[in-house]
Amino acid sequence: MPENSATAASPSAPPVILLIDDDAEVRYSLSRVLSSRNYNIVEAASGEQGIDIVKKSPPALVFLDVRMGGMSGIEALQHIRSVNPQQMVILMTAFGTAQTAIEAMKYGAFDYIMKPFDPQKVITLAENALKARADIRAASDYKPTITSDDFKEGIVGSSQPMQDVFKIIGQVTASDVTVMITGESGTGKELVARSIWKHSHRAKKPFIAVNCAAIPDNLIESELFGHEKGSFTGATNQRIGKFELCDGGTIFLDEIGDMAPATQTKILRVLQQGEIQRVGGGETIKVDVRILAATNKDLEAMIREKTFREDLYYRLNVVRIRIPALRDRPDDIPQLVDFCVQNLARQKKTRARKVSPEAMSVLTRHRWPGNVRELENTIYRSAVIAQGDTILLKDLPQEVRDAVEKMRNADLEARNETHSGAPASESVMPAASAANKSGPSFTTERALDFLCETLSESDEPILARLEREMIIRVLKAENGNTVRTSEKLGITRATLRKRLDEYGLKP
Numbered sequence: 438m439p440e441n442s443a444t445a446a447s448p449s450a451p452p453v454i455l456l457i458d459d460d461a462e463v464r465y466s467l468s469r470v471l472s473s474r475n476y477n478i479v480e481a482a483s484g485e486q487g488i489d490i491v492k493k494s495p496p497a498l499v500f501l502d503v504r505m506g507g508m509s510g511i512e513a514l515q516h517i518r519s520v521n522p523q524q525m526v527i528l529m530t531a532f533g534t535a536q537t538a539i540e541a542m543k544y545g546a547f548d549y550i551m552k553p554f555d556p557q558k559v560i561t562l563a564e565n566a567l568k569a570r571a572d573i574r575a576a577s578d579y580k581p582t583i584t585s586d587d588f589k590e591g592i593v594g595s596s597q598p599m600q601d602v603f604k605i606i607g608q609v610t611a612s613d614v615t616v617m618i619t620g621e622s623g624t625g626k627e628l629v630a631r632s633i634w635k636h637s638h639r640a641k642k643p644f645i646a647v648n649c650a651a652i653p654d655n656l657i658e659s660e661l662f663g664h665e666k667g668s669f670t671g672a673t674n675q676r677i678g679k680f681e682l683c684d685g686g687t688i689f690l691d692e693i694g695d696m697a698p699a700t701q702t703k704i705l706r707v708l709q710q711g712e713i714q715r716v717g718g719g720e721t722i723k724v725d726v727r728i729l730a731a732t733n734k735d736l737e738a739m740i741r742e743k744t745f746r747e748d749l750y751y752r753l754n755v756v757r758i759r760i761p762a763l764r765d766r767p768d769d770i771p772q773l774v775d776f777c778v779q780n781l782a783r784q785k786k787t788r789a790r791k792v793s794p795e796a797m798s799v800l801t802r803h804r805w806p807g808n809v810r811e812l813e814n815t816i817y818r819s820a821v822i823a824q825g826d827t828i829l830l831k832d833l834p835q836e837v838r839d840a841v842e843k844m845r846n847a848d849l850e851a852r853n854e855t856h857s858g859a860p861a862s863e864s865v866m867p868a869a870s871a872a873n874k875s876g877p878s879f880t881t882e883r884a885l886d887f888l889c890e891t892l893s894e895s896d897e898p899i900l901a902r903l904e905r906e907m908i909i910r911v912l913k914a915e916n917g918n919t920v921r922t923s924e925k926l927g928i929t930r931a932t933l934r935k936r937l938d939e940y941g942l943k944p
């Protein structure tokens with residue numbers, strides 16, 4: 438194809454790949470390799486010429502030589518990306534220096550390849566770049582769900598369990614009641630504590646979080662209640678403790694299950710009498726502090742083992758907020774992902790603003806043992822790696838992709854076992870299950886005929902019955918995950934929720 442030919446292409450036309458290199462032989466050999474696939478090749482003999490072509494009609498992909506007479510490849514890359522920030526560019530270099538690699542990625546190249554080329558590698562790279570481009574396009578209708586109110590609140594969650602948590606927060610803000618917040622690490626216990634404080638009448642007074650597990654036993658009392666000068670070795674000055682500093686405000690005692698028994702007794706005294714004593718001091722000091730506590734330990738078991746005071750437990754546990762693990766509320770994941778992405782973008786930490794459907798699907802399937810904290814870190818890592826404004830599947834950490842893949846394979850295996858004759862669980866549609874067992878010869882067409890015939894015999898309208906049965910089956914196959922169920926059924930989550938209500942089905 439002659440240089441500078443038009444690169445505009447209809448969506449169904451072969452993707453256009455522009456080769457920019459001042460060496461005609463390199464262009465020729467690359468063009469031969471790529472022409473073996475269904476690509477339309479356009480060539481440019483200089484950076485300037487290449488930029489012109491990109492300006493007129495951006496190709497699907499650019500291969501760009503780093504070292505050329507005239508404008509360098511890195512300079513051309515910067516121009517190209519400023520003309521078209523989404524342009525996929527693969528740099529070509531004969532010298533694999535650290536500088537080239539760093540600059541290539543810094544200025545937004547998709548990747549770079551070393552000369553002499555391994556043809557297979559050229560093709561794989563081109564395919565990967567074009568796949569990434571398609572994924573970015575698939576994310577073009579991604580709509581952020583987060584509002585400025587969500588940012589102000591700092592806490593999101595549309596699942597029923599989180600809506601219930603928000604309701605309790607609302608109920609406990611008006612009083613000074615002590616609240617015990619439980620949940621696995623990273624579920625948002627501190628965030629909930631902050632939310633209670635922000636909405637309470639103490640919002641203008643301090644909120645102090647103390648991680649009881651992070652402070653050695655011999656220092657915790659001085660940390661919480663302060664000490665007098667000379668009260669122990671190293672106490673060279675008087676120190677005011679957190680309770681005094683927090684007067685009028687709210688103290689959050691995180692990991693309360695790690696608190697030593699002697700300190701537990703003193704906390705009980707604050708709760709009962711509203712007083713403290715500094716370590717080494719005789720004076721009793723009145724404090725007005727609301728206590729919120731959190732733990733991921735089983736305090737009831739600790740009481741049985743006599744490592745946690747029962748009377749303190751009842752004082753702290755006036756209201757209990759249980760935050761479920763993220764794997765038990767996967768419906769929250771898309772919103773949490775969006776919250777993290779938009780938050781990073783607002784703080785100008787990363788440029789990503791969207792997540793491709795493929796990446797979102799993996800994120801919603803992962804089990805998140807580290808809960809929201811792990812999700813947050815994953816989004817940060819992925820948004821940093823993402824080259825454009827979209828987080829793609831390839832940007833997610835390998836371990837997350839692997840874990841989801843492993844789960845998917847295990848699911849498929851389990852399903853195959855069920856289909857290969859394992860006893861079906863109690864079925865609402867026994868005839869259909871029996872049909873399943875007749876093996877591969879039972880085609881979809883025959884299955885539909887069979888269904889139509891069987892269901893016609895009942896008084897219930899066929900479609901309603903079918904819809905209910907399909908919802909039950911898919912929901913069960915997806916372990917009650919409504920995000921995945923609605924995806925599979927091809928209906929919105931709102932519609933799914935409505936149907937579940939109508940049919941009296943609770944996931």
Ligand SMILES: Nc1ncnc2c1ncn2[C@@H]1O[C@H](COP(=O)(O)OP(=O)(O)OP(=O)(O)O)[C@@H](O)[C@H]1O
Binds near residue numbers: 626
């Ligand atoms: N519902 C939520 N909405 C937005 N961000 C959340 C939510 N839940 C947790 N996070 C974020 O996840 C991270 C972990 O939350 P947090 O520190 O409150 O968890 P935790 O349960 O107190 O953890 P640990 O038990 O390890 O102290 C924080 O950065 C927090 O902002």
